[in-house]
Amino acid sequence: xxxxxxxxxxxxxxxxxxxxxxxxxxxxxxxxxxxxxxxxxxxxxxxxxxxxxxxxxxxxxxxxxxxxxxxxxxxxxxxxxxxxxxxxxxxxxxxxxxxxxxxxxxxxxxxxxxxxxxxxxxxxxxxxxxxxxxxxxxxxxxxxxxxxxxxxxxxxxxxxxxxxxxxxxxxxxxxxxxxxxxxxxxxxxxxxxxxxxxxxxxxxxxxxxxxxxxxxxxxxxxxxxxxxxxxxxxxxxxxxxxxxxxxxxxxxxxxxxxxxxxxxxxxxxxxxxxxxxxxxxxxxxxxxxxxxxxxxxxxxxxxxxxxxxxxxxxxxxxxxxxxxxxxxxxxxxxxxxxxxxxxxxxxxxxxxxxxxxxxxxxxxxxxxxxxxxxxxxxxxxxxxxxxx
Numbered sequence: 165x166x167x168x169x170x171x172x173x174x175x176x177x178x179x180x181x182x183x184x185x186x187x188x189x190x191x192x193x194x195x196x197x198x199x200x201x202x203x204x205x206x207x208x209x210x211x212x213x214x215x216x217x218x219x220x221x222x223x224x225x226x227x228x229x230x231x232x233x234x235x236x237x238x239x240x241x242x243x244x245x246x247x248x249x250x251x252x253x254x255x256x257x258x259x260x261x262x263x264x265x266x267x268x269x270x271x272x273x274x275x276x277x278x279x280x281x282x283x284x285x286x287x288x289x290x291x292x293x294x295x296x297x298x299x300x301x302x303x304x305x306x307x308x309x310x311x312x313x314x315x316x317x318x319x320x321x322x323x324x325x326x327x328x329x330x331x332x333x334x335x336x337x338x339x340x341x342x343x344x345x346x347x348x349x350x351x352x353x354x355x356x357x358x359x360x361x362x363x364x365x366x367x368x369x370x371x372x373x374x375x376x377x378x379x380x381x382x383x384x385x386x387x388x389x390x391x392x393x394x395x396x397x398x399x400x401x402x403x404x405x406x407x408x409x410x411x412x413x414x415x416x417x418x419x420x421x422x423x424x425x426x427x428x429x430x431x432x433x434x435x436x437x438x439x440x441x442x443x444x445x446x447x448x449x450x451x452x453x454x455x456x457x458x459x460x461x462x463x464x465x466x467x468x469x470x471x472x473x474x475x476x477x478x479x480x481x482x483x484x485x486x487x488x489x490x491x492x493x494x495x496x497x498x499x500x501x502x503x504x505x506x507x508x509x510x511x512x513x514x515x516x517x518x519x520x521x522x523x524x525x526x527x528x529x530x531x532x533x534x535x536x537x538x539x540x541x542x543x544x545x546x547x548x549x550x551x552x
Contacts, residue, residue: 165235165274169281172238175245176288182325183249183293187441187456189216191301193401193408193420193434194253197227197265201424201434202236205463209436212240212248218293220401220420221253221303221344224282225264226427231273234282252289253303253401254344257334287331291343294322295439296454298396305346305400306381306389307339308370318393336377345378347403348386348412348419386413397458399437408435409460425465434463 190209195202209215223237224230240248254260261267261279270279293301297318315321328340335341349371364371369385386398398417404426410419424434442455 165231165278166281168235168238168242169285171242173285173288175242176250176285176290177330179245179290180326181290181292181328181330182322183218183251183290184322185216185218185249185293185295187216187296187439189218189295189439190461191399191420191437191439192217192219193422194222194404195219195227195233196222196255196423196426197224197230197233197269198423198426199227199229199232199236200466201422201463202233204466205422205434205436208461208463209438212244216247218249218295218301219251220301220399221251221289222255222401223250223253224266225255225261227265227423228269230266230269238285249293250289251293251301251303252286252291252334252344254334256286256289258283259334284331287333291328291340292325294318294395296441296456297394298456299399299439300390300393300395300397301399302343303400304344304378304402305342305348306385306398307342307346308368308379309339309342311385311388311392315392318395321393342378345373345375345402347373347375347378347380348417349380349382383413383417386417390416404430404432405435406430406432408433408462409437422463424463431465433465436461436463 192205192209195205206212209217217240219237223234227233237250241250255264255266261283266282267276267279270276270282291302295301309324310321315324324339325343332340334344349365362371365382369382369388370379371381373380390396390398396416399420400417401420401422403419404421404423405419408421408424411417412419418437420435420437421432422434422436424432426432438459438461440457440459442457444453444455445451446453
């Protein structure tokens with residue numbers, strides 16, 4: 165495993181801290197040591213020898229088989245360096261792995277030295293990806309730094325992220341911290357009868373994060389970020405959502421979470437964002453036109469079948485359109501540190517109180533989709549199979 169870590173570090177350091185990718189691509193969220201579900205994910209989506217993957221971080225901690233998960237993903241990264249990509253999550257750092265399981269797993273099964281070799285790789289992982297100059301991907305969210313006047317366009321954003329040094333630990337503030345820790349504003353923080361956001365968001369669009377680190381940001385911040393850099397969509401992970409994915413900010417922002425039945429406590433599904441790429445040549449010219457189409461595959465908790473969520477009326481030879489029903493709305497807030505009702509065993513309260521920074525369990529809700537272009541992707545009516 166030490167050799168695997170050394171090989172993986174060599175590969176990721178040969179690539180940029182900002183990945184620039186093309187479709188087709190499967191984008192996956194948190195896996196958190198749930199090795200059996202990771203194997204099921206590859207059974208559902210295809211193996212890396214035939215399918216391109218981007219994982220958004222949080223591979224270790226929480227689950228019982230973090231070593232199996234991270235070794236499998238590192239092995240794929242070494243074998244398929246140009247088609248298999250791993251971003252860094254907030255759990256890929258020294259402080260968090262000491263508390264939430266990975267350190268203890270390495271120490272119990274092998275030794276502390278092995279844990280340090282994994283940290284060496286974690287400190288070198290890329291922190292963001294841009295797909296076709298249209299989709300921005302990271303583990304957490306948007307940094308206030310990106311909305312400063314000196315950032316005029318997408319190239320400025322790319323240069324700022326490329327300037328992040330490696331290896332580096334996760335700092336307590338700044339661009340790297342926000343890319344790994346920031347969250348969208350929880351709808352339950354809003355007064356349903358109010359016409360405006362809470363006063364704290366009125367000036368900047370950013371507010372304090374209940375995790376105790378980084379920020380939460382409003383839908384207006386998403387709009388400003390995408391507009392400033394000419395992007396169409398932001399894809400991130402970091403929070404458990406009931407149906408494996410959840411839209412925010414008028415469907416221009418989506419959270420992906422790929423660990424079904426998270427920690428054995430939540431009856432959530434896992435989601436995978438599937439991006440296809442269609443290239444056409446414009447009439448009377450040699451210019452290529454790239455059309456990105458997005459859909460979601462759902463990894464249910466075991467003993468439930470997996471399927472692909474499809475937009476109403478769409479069909480193909482591989483994925484005929486099923487009988488569809490209305491979207492079930494789910495807005496139960498599941499933040500481990502909030503005053504809202506939560507589902508958490510008593511024996512875990514003390515663990516949570518030890519680390520105020522940690523919180524990977526947040527709001528739920530779902531829509532599902534597949535689209536021929538991003539404008540309809542954000543505005544059309546979407547439904548999912550009734551057994552989802």
